[in-house]
Amino acid sequence: MIAARGLSVELGGCRILDGIDFAAHGGCLTALAGPNGAGKSTLLKALCGILPGLMKPDPRRVAYLAQDPRAAWRLTVEEVAFLGRIPHGDRKRDPVERALAEAGVAKLASQRIDRLSGGEVRRAMLARVFATEPEVMLLDEPTADLDPRAAFAVMGLLRAVAASGRTVVVVLHAIELALRYADRLVVLDRGRIVADAAPLVALPAAAAAFGLRFGEDGLPHLLPE
């Protein structure tokens, strides 16, 4: 599990998070949603301790995937996955190969990431997180560049990872993915948690935070004003 109590974060004199009480538990896929600037990414960074002045959890236990994961060098997919072993200080093959297979990039292992599509790069970066074999995964929009099929595949995978007892916290912009896959939807608005419940229950609060209506023709979803 991972938790924060009374968490407030100010960056450049601007209060981004305001007294957040948050906990995510093993076996649960938690989705974070909210308008741009609500503080979702900041909450994720605070949880993994990469903001100044916060406690840093053990990097073998907590792994983080940044919103815009890029590699400075033309690494191969396998080299990227091996970076996930740095916290353990080893270069074990087994967890890396499992991670490549789980992320669906085993066939691309020797490909250079500058020659892959955005979605394939995103999955290579996900393989790096899996290779760490962490207890807690904090993922900032892991489905951002993925087509619907790949997005479903990744979310299905994260569901399975969560079901195996690990803690998965995902920032999602696609609210329908949260509705379909998450066990719990936490809605942030202007640095505060405005809803924390089962996705269907939290949907009205999410709609309000976005300034949208929500409808129920078939599957519940957000509608334009």
Added chain:
Amino acid sequence: MRFLVLLLGLLFVASLMIGAAGVGLPAPVIFWQLRLPRGLLALLVGGGLGASGAALQGALRNPLADPGLLGISGTAALGAAIAFYWGLAAAFAPALPLAGLLGAGVGAIALLVFAGRAPTGPSLILAGIGLSAAAAALLAFALALAPNPYALAELTFWLLGGVADRTLLDCALAAPPILLGIALLISIGPGLDALSLGEETAASIGIPAEKTLRRVALGTALAAGAAAAVAGGVGFVGLAVPNLLRPWFGERPAALLLPSVVAGAVLLLAADMLVRIGVLVLPLNAEPPLGVLTALLGAPLLVVIARRMGR
């Protein structure tokens, strides 16, 4: 890698066998006082510059970074120039490398202070450029005030860089900081790898960028600073070596560190061999300075990289 080590061995033996006194095992006095210090120093200086270049490029995530960029080579040269200027070098031979080492050390401290408490890539580069500019200005000042034309000529020639006419004492002075610097730079391999995914990811992996950058600055100051202190301005080795190796060893920064040490030594030994052979076969009345040769070899490489980037 095996090929590089083999090449290094061959070149080192060749550097002991070939020189102005002819080809073959030379007289003991030539071996101990000329050939061996020269070969060893090329090995040390090339290895130190290669490691510094690979680590800096990895840390700054930029294939154009070079140890000269951080200004440590500049402050080392300034230290040596001051030793020349006050006549210390003439009075006491080891004063020259010692003053160079002192200059490199002062430069390293200044760099770490200038770059701030939590250095970032840009802050380190800016601090380095500032330091080089200050060192270059003071060096020009020292040149302008040179006590006599002879000192001016000697200083200028030293600044062009080279490993000829050094002694085993120079090797002994330079070896500890260079080897320590190389060891430090190689030990930060995981930090460099982590940084290749960005500063936030590196921090989440448990190796914050500022920790890696501080160690790179220190390791470079030791390795490249000591190299400049004994060999003067030998440029382009740190810039060229990692770029030459990437097609073969891949681009993962840690995977380039050790090969860059070996290849840097290979490159410098090879360049020094060219210098010696050049004076034997070309109508020159003196050896061309080593720094001139490495710059002449390095400049076309920059053009090739520029053309590849601009495509």
